[in-house]
Structures are given as structure tokens and as C-alpha cells.
Amino acid sequence: MPAASITTVPVPLGDRAYDIFVGRDLLHEAGARIAALGARAAAIVTDAHVGPLYAETLAQSLKQQGLRAAIVTVPAGEATKSYASLETVCDAVLEAKIERGDLVVALGGGVVGDLAGFAAAVVRRGVRFVQVPTTLLSQVDSSVGGKTGINSRHGKNLVGAFHQPSLVLADTALLDTLPLREMRAGYAEVVKYGLIDDAAFFAWCEKNWQGVFAGGPERDEAVAQSCRAKAAVVVRDEREDGDRALLNLGHTFGHALERITRYESARLVHGEGVAIGLCLAFRFSASLGLCPEADAARVEAHLAATGLPTRLAQVSGGCGTVDELLDAMAQDKKVKGGALTFILARGIGKSFIAPGIAVDSVRAFLEKEINASRP
């Protein structure tokens, strides 16, 4: 019966067009969908948490369709997005005799997707790849859009490729084993899509978030709607020259917090940074008189209800000083003549790219935020 509950989200990128399938238990029938792409072999790249849970099921499903399937397992965690892992994965893919018509399948969260997608982009100067995202974050965000890459000592995601997948299979049942904290982190990105340009979806989230977490049909709906939202932006601006930047709502502050907490996931994971960042972006917009205070309060109330952090004071180990925060932000954004570009909002669902925001006004805002959170 799974067929009845599968949603297809097309990503119409010309000769790089592909479909995202969203639904429960897609993994069991993954082989048939992947075989339809016409490959004879697949290298499944996964991590040490996800592999033991799901890799064998996927490999069996591929083998039933007559495909050779090899499994390549990398350590779990952000540190795996490295040059060393790229070498490991590329060589393992070559070892598995993946030819130009064959496939790499990324089975895991954003770390595996970014790494395996990049390996697929460069092995034999490009083989096709399929995303089977296993975290909420990767289902609603990183598996869609074709950005792949690894981290350099100079910063995150600085080395990589635009390489669109040939297929995305978002099996929402896989999230049943995801730790609650990772579930929340991905949920911050779901909420983000509502905040960018879809007030109705934000209202839907307020009403239905418990179903999303519990794994009801609301989860599938939230994933599909998020994919639609991201796909629409990607189709408008595949290589991020223009309004794909809206997807960074909450991320200027969020990235600064990740940098300050040195990407230590024990202190802060990406989605938690985004949750705080979304609240800051709305409160900053309100403080500039752009957005009703009530909207900023509503954003915070909803994220807090799901258990996400919303305030700088909630960063474990501290969020640093205002100067440290501004420094960390300047690494992400170019500061031109004392001003930087932010994503701000005129209200829920009304975000926009705001160039020319004076560093001084950011400083004043952050001082207020940090003082407000002092005991």
C-alpha cells in the first residue's frame, strides 16, 4: 500500500531535472526506482550510525533489481566532510567499479549527502547520484538543490561542486530512529520556509508540529511542502547568484553561533543555531521598525514550543561577546563600507534581502539582546 501515500515533488531544472519522492517506507522499494535510472551498479555511501540501521535493506532492494551494490561506510559527524574522507569515498567508489552510467547513493544526513554528492561529482569527472536522506534536515534542505562539498580549514563548505541528484527518496519512516535533538534541528528549517514567504505554512506548522514529530501524515506533508519551497527557489536561482539567498534567513546569526561554538555539536547543532537566528532576524527586523513585534513573538513562541532554543543565553557554554559575534558574522558576509547584507522580514512570510545594514545597528541590537538575557 505505500504507493497511495507517496508525494512527488518535481525539480524542473531542464536537462538536470529530477523528482523528489516523499513517503513512508520508500526504502523497501528504492531498488526499483533506482534501477529505473538505468545503472548497472551502485555504491551506497553511509555513516556509522545510519549504515547498520538501513544500508542492508537498501542494498538488498538494489540487488533484487539486478544491480551490483557496494556499501561504503564513513564515520558519523561533521568532521567527515573532509579532504581525507573525499579520498576514501572516491577510491571506494572506484574500487566498486562504478562506471559513468552507474550511481552513487547517499544514505544518511546532510554530512553523507554533501560528501557523497561531491564524490559523485568528481569520480570519473562525474557520475550520477541518488539522495536517500535520513535526517529531517537533509530531507527538507540539504538533499535538494545540488550543493555538495566538504569543509576546508578556512571554513565550512568551501570546496565542492554543484551536482544535482538524479533522484531523491525521502523515506519519512527513517526519521523514527532519529534522535529528538536532530529532529528539532531539522524542524527549524521547516519553519524557515514558512517564515520566508508562506505565512499559511507557518500557521499550519503551529497547528501540526506534533504530528510532524510523532511521524503522522503531517510529517510527510511538512517534508513535501518544504521540498516544494526549496525546489522553487533552486529552480529560480540554481547557482545562487540571486534570491536563493533568501534560504539564508536566520543563517547569518546562526552561522556566527556555530563558529563561536566551534561547530561542537555537543554545544550547538546547525538547526539550533538557525532557530536562534530566525528569532534574532525577526526581533532585529522588529527593532528596525520593519516587522510587527507580535510576529517576532509568534516565531519565538512556536520554536520554543517544539523545544528549540530561541535566545543567545541558551547557547551552551555561552554565545561570546558582541564583538566576537560581529567578527564571526564578518567571516560569513562581506562587510562593505561598514554595512552588510541581511535577510530581514516585514512579517511572517515576508522576508527580503536587505543590503546596506549598518554594522552599528547590528551591534546595538546584539547588545540589547545580550543584556536582556543577563540574569
Added chain:
Amino acid sequence: MPAASITTVPVPLGDRAYDIFVGRDLLHEAGARIAALGARAAAIVTDAHVGPLYAETLAQSLKQQGLRAAIVTVPAGEATKSYASLETVCDAVLEAKIERGDLVVALGGGVVGDLAGFAAAVVRRGVRFVQVPTTLLSQVDSSVGGKTGINSRHGKNLVGAFHQPSLVLADTALLDTLPLREMRAGYAEVVKYGLIDDAAFFAWCEKNWQGVFAGGPERDEAVAQSCRAKAAVVVRDEREDGDRALLNLGHTFGHALERITRYESARLVHGEGVAIGLCLAFRFSASLGLCPEADAARVEAHLAATGLPTRLAQVSGGCGTVDELLDAMAQDKKVKGGALTFILARGIGKSFIAPGIAVDSVRAFLEKEINASRP
């Protein structure tokens, strides 16, 4: 006066179109041509032989145009096309604060071009790059066409990207410092273009090769004509799905010899393998009754006149047994049902893709060649 003797070869690849400039002393005016691309900074990647000779001149020329210029030097030699060097170069390019509008400039032979081009393809998911090829091989072959990459323990050039340069500056004066052996190696590729589909150019080579080696105007003409020939093939088949394969004339045998000599340049460099491979391809074609013996003899006579090897017996340290040669060939080509695809010729300038060549007939031919060369 250099302007008078500069030839422009356009490579009309749609939105990836670019020009190849060929001429003496282009390096001194490189800054102006590169600045015209609109970048504010450039990272010059070079190797330990070429850097001391030419990097400062290039850097000064860029600085005179107001561009920041950093120099990144890697060791000379094929071993530099490695994952480790990729990391070194990418991180150095990031260290030089190369942003998306900026440039990587490859100043060196094919090794530097392939490595730096690949780094440019992946730093920040792609920055532009300029080729300043300094070997004959790179001027007539590797700098044109957008193939970039590194070697894996599973084989040569197995990891990389298609990334077209924004500009190629082939300064033929730079070849004045090239060792004769490298000059000859590159010359084998020049001859190859004539053999593929341009009998008149082959005849021109027979008459003018000494001028090419000596650095007369014939050198510029040979480089420009080779670039035109390669560009035409690349434009027809950018991603090597079809007749770009013709460029592999002589390379099936050549690659096998490189493999057998373990890519030890003391024993054999690529162009020497190609020279022997071209002769073998013509003699094999003749032995199959496809090509006049006289044409095969003419190919050998010309290559030998320039000092290139033409026979298996000339491989330093031996060319291996027939079985070893066949094994080495099978790693390059897929053997399907006891047959493989070769590039053969019906005569000089009349090459074609020949699928379905029985391994047995290759074996018989190689046995004859090896026996013939026994003392």
C-alpha cells in the same frame, strides 16, 4: 611588436566559450588580457621548475593591472596530481582570498593545468581559471578542452571535473627552456592531429618540424593548428560521449606502455608512449589490411626523424610480454565479449573509431611486433 604575431583560436562552447591566444612573449602582456576578465585577484599555481623561471613575470604583469596576485608552488612531476596536492592548492587558493569573481591561473605543463584546473572547479564550488601552458604538450593538448583532474590509486585522471578555462595564453617563447625530451613528447601529439584527419597538416609537419623545435614561426603555426584541431573536436563533443574518442589515436597502446613502465618518466613519458602507440596503430591498421603499409612507414619515419621512439623495443627497461600488454590495455578499455574498441586508420588523416576488434587479432599483432624487435 608581439601583437602582429598573435593568433587567436576561438573555442565556441556557448556560455563557456573562450579564446586561445598563441604567440611569442604573451607572458609579458598576460596581465592586461587576464584583467580584461574582470577579476580583482588571481592565485598563480605553478611547479618548482616553472615557477622560478616565469611566475614573477606573470605576477608583476597582473599587479601592474591592479590585481592582487599570489603564487602557489607545487612539486614538479606527475606525482603532484594527487589528493594531497588538491588539498594544498585549494587551501592556498582560499588563503589568497580568491572569491567567486576571481581567478586561478595555471602556469605550467599538463600536471599543473590538470591540478589547478580541478582546484578552480571545486574551490567555492567553482571559480574561473586561466591556462598559461608552458610545455608543448599542454599548449597543444591538455590546456584545451576543460578536462581537469588528479590520479587515484585506481588509475590516472580518475577524479576530476569538466571545467573550461576562461582564457588560454600559449606563449611559445616559454618552450625555449623546455628540455628536448619534453619537447619531443609534446610533438607526438602535434603529429597526432595530422594523422587523425588532416593529411595536409601531417605533410606540413614533415617539412617544418625543425622550425617547430627551433622556435621559429613554424612553432606558433603548429601550436595554433593543433589548438584548432582539438577545439573542433571538443566543440563537437564536450563531455566525451562520442567522437572526442578520436583524440585517443595511439593512446590505447601508449597508455598500456605507461602502465607497464609504471609511469616512471625516466623510462617513458606520455608523448613517447603516444609516439610508439601511433606507429603501432598504423602498423596494426596495415596488418588488418585497412591502411597502406606505405602510410605506416611514413608515420614511423617522421616520428623517428624527430628523435621519438617508434618501436616496442625502444621502451627503456622493456615493454613486458604480450600478455602483460593485453592486460594493461584491458584496464584502459572495456573488453566486451573478447573484443575491444580501437582507433584505427585507413591512411594518414583517415582515422576512425573501430569497435569490435578481437583481442586475438591484437595478440597476434603484438606477438609479431615483439618478435620482430628481438635481436
